[in-house]
Amino acid sequence: MPADATTTTGAGDLSAARKALQDVPHEPGAPKPDPILVADDIVRQFGGLTAVDVKHFEVQRGVITALIGPNGAGKTTFFNLLTGFDRPSSGSWAFNGTSLNKVAAYKVSRMGMVRTFQLTKVLSKLTVIENMRVGATKQRGEGLFSAMFAPLWRSQESANTKRADALLERFLLIKKREDFAGSLSGGQRKLLEMARALMADPELVMLDEPMAGVNPALKQSLLGHVKSLRDEGRTVLFVEHDMDMVRDISDWVVVMAQGQIVAEGPPDSVMSNQSVIDAYLGSHHDQDISEDLEEKILAEAQAEIDHEEDHRG
Template sequence: MSSDTAPSNKPVKTTDLHIGAAEPGCKKRDPILVADGVTRTFGGLKAVDVEHVEIPRGAITALIGPNGAGKTTLFNLLTGFDKPDSGSWTFEGRSLSGMPAFQVARMGQVRTFQLTKALGLLTVMDNMLLGAKGQTGENLFRAVLPFLWRKEESANEARAIDILTRFKLDTKKDDYAASLSGGQRKLLEMARALMSEPTLVMLDEPMAGVNPALTQSLLDHILNLKTQGMTVLFVEHDMHMVRHIADWVIVMAEGRIVAEGDPHEVMRNPAVIDAYLGQHHDEDLGADPTAEAENVVAIKELLE
């Protein structure tokens, strides 16, 4: 990629993102997503208890915290894949409370999953075409009249090829998604999300299970989303990666927002140190002990 077209990875100034002190629930200058009083309880465990949080527009925000902090549950609530016990939230000023996931996606807020949801028995191209919104052929009556949707489908295919080429998956367009590697399925899921022309892209642990050879490619694509004018909110455990690409960091522990701020400064916050190294670090049977150990080292390095 030439220097004049390469995406910039220069972080946004945090002072341009928020109003007042960088603290839990602080106001943002131009929030794209605002949530109030969102709670979710499983049995006797309150997995999410978010009093107020705002996601800044045009920035890359990392949602971090120890295993069991409630990050993915919060993602599920905000995207319509789960229902809260209480709370409300808005996207672009429009209420999303109680809205099903497919309608949330149509409004421009899309997400990926820690465990990819690529449809393995469909080709890569078919997966991409599923991501295009507002397709005329989705109507039962219009579906039997090809002249109504043929031109639109050709345009969608051309757009899909363009995106797949950027993700270096164009040569796989006729392959079944099940034949792709774990990293390639992550790329496909992100590429498919772009077919809907989103405003906010939410990535749940995009680097989980990815071959190191594809890690830098995924990082570049995440940075490219911001370059193209999209807002990014992602869950991640790798602190080094968070410091590399995030403009803003939100920290969760025991379902609550305990800190917000600049990715370099927030790691020095006593609440964050306590969340990772102290009493709030609950064991998770599904946790990756290697990743957790690396995070502890990363935080300790920042304190030295």
């Protein structure tokens, strides 16, 4: 995203991006009017296990998309594949029309697609402001030769520091500026990781379970920050188990189960989708259990308890 994109993207454009989803079919792999990320036939196998098998996937530009599913559905693995932290067994995917096949994760970030992690990746022995400076891209002082000549990079570092301070103010971390990142709470680390991601001025921000381990006091703050990313004209794709958060901020929801996309649509539509209910609760969760079957289940459970007690004795 250009540096001035947040000022040139109007509310009307943002509203149009969300309204465009109204005509998108509520079905797996549905094509979007203006996709920023497209993936086809992505398969990831670990030995004989197929962890991900996604036929087609698109992320609409300028909206917040949630990727949900039960534990073990393949969400984080899919995230890793899209961002270059893992390689698929087969398939193709592109960001802004540019193929990401065999593109290293750091190059994906430089292209404008950054991610955070479920387990935060702050640099614990660096201060908060140093963590922020690390997130800036195209730094002239990174080269061996240029690093020896401060006039070549000093002005850029000063500009990066001003930008970092502005983000720390925005994420309510400015008072922690000189503290070591390792001293921050879990929620503060989440905020720092999100703020650091914005130092790269990304078009697409990918958040892996941003609410995991965050106390209720910081939850609303994080929710507001995620919404503000969309309001700036950025695109957000996030993995989350907190269904209240998904309902609150998502424009579109994609559901994975057993490595595949089983449903797509607006939050309310997806939450009432039978495929989603089955994915979370099991396909026979709403069937009546006969007396004979109930007695059999109870007998098997009691036999297992008796067996364990015999072994203990």
